[in-house]
Amino acid sequence: MTLWFVFALMTVAAIFAVLWPLSRSTAPLAGGSEAAVYRDQLSEIDRDVAAGLIAPSEADAARVEISRRLLAAADGNNDRPAQANVTLRRSSTVLALVGLPVAAVAFYLSVGSPQLGDFPLAGRTRAADVNQPLDNLVAQVEAHLEKNPTDGRGWSVLAPVLVRLGRYDDAIRSYRNSITYNGDSAERRSDLGEALMGSAGGVVTAEAKAEFERAVALNADEPKAGYFLGLAAEQDGRSTDAAAIWRAMLAKAAPDAPWRPLVQAALVRVGGPAAPALPDGAMAAAKDMNEADRGAMIRGMVDRLATRLKQNGDDVEGWLRLVRAYMVMGERDKAASALSDARQAVANDAERLRQLNEGLKNLGLDG
DSSP states (O other), X not given: OHHHHHHHHHHHHHHHHHHHHHHSOOOOOOOOHHHHHHHHHHHHHHHHHHXXXXXXXXXXXXXXXXXXXXXXXXXXXHHHHHXXXXXXXXXXXXXXXXXXHHHHHHHHHHHSOTTOOOOOHHHHHTSOOTTSOHHHHHHHHHHHHHHOTTOHHHHHHHHHHHHHTTOHHHHHHHHHHHHHHHOOOHHHHHHHHHHXXXXXXXXXXXXXXXXXXXXXXXXXXXXXXXXXXXXXXXXXXOHHHHHHHHHHHHHHSOTTOTTHHHHHHHHHHTTOOSSOOOOHHXXXXXXXXXXXXXXXHHHHHHHHHHHHHHHOTTOHHHHHHHHHHHHHTTOHHHHHHHHHHHHHHTTTOHHHHHHHHHHXXXXXXXX
């Protein structure tokens, strides 16, 4: 309402600036047709006196009378332009006071948007801009959540970004709010436990372990919670328990589960299987073999895999199996060499290189 009042004052000021010059009086115009006749009569008297047609005394009397009429005519002529100016000024005033606002409103209604709502500065500031620094975007989301603390989706979006920025305490708060306003779930409990681990420098604290246990209670197949519960056992020195947890996960996992390489590497780290996993057919053939023959068979399979990969290095999963096999057999030098060969083989394929590095993570090498 205040804004409209200011606009009204500005309109009045503009109209006053236009009308002020029109209100000033102008000099009257002199002369007219009647006055010209009287001037001619005065000249005619002068000619009659010169010609001796009238006496000088009569001529003076006539001049006085004609002069009086001339003055009266001159006064009447001066009044008419003044009245015309007054009429003009009144017309201009009406046009300025009524015509200009009407014309402005008509123009705005034709090209403007009178029904468009307000777009405050805060809303413009929150407009998405991918070029802004991440800290600025986070600050905008946090400002939004301060005003809308029950926005569960906002807390879910903010929490993982805070983890990425290393702001674990704020991430813990965000995950807790996400659980409060979005509802409980195994995934949210696992994420909260991971944030608690980050706050503790990677240690699975009792509080973080409790969150992972809640996640498993909600969903026994939640992979993140299962992995970190195994890690908690490993950090407590219970390698056997850790291996049992991770073996159970692998037994139920799909062959293409993205987290399978990570759990397999963890299993190797705690002294997991004594030999690489064999295909079903090889397992049946090796069932009745003695330990020496079984070891020779496994060695032959590993060597054949290494030979095949040297001929065709695009098989990322094959490279991961080879590295894991060497790790299980305790041949770390060969594992490191296989890792170097694998990276050279897929160096020109960014996606395969990413898959390789992801699979090698936590293997104990430089993956």
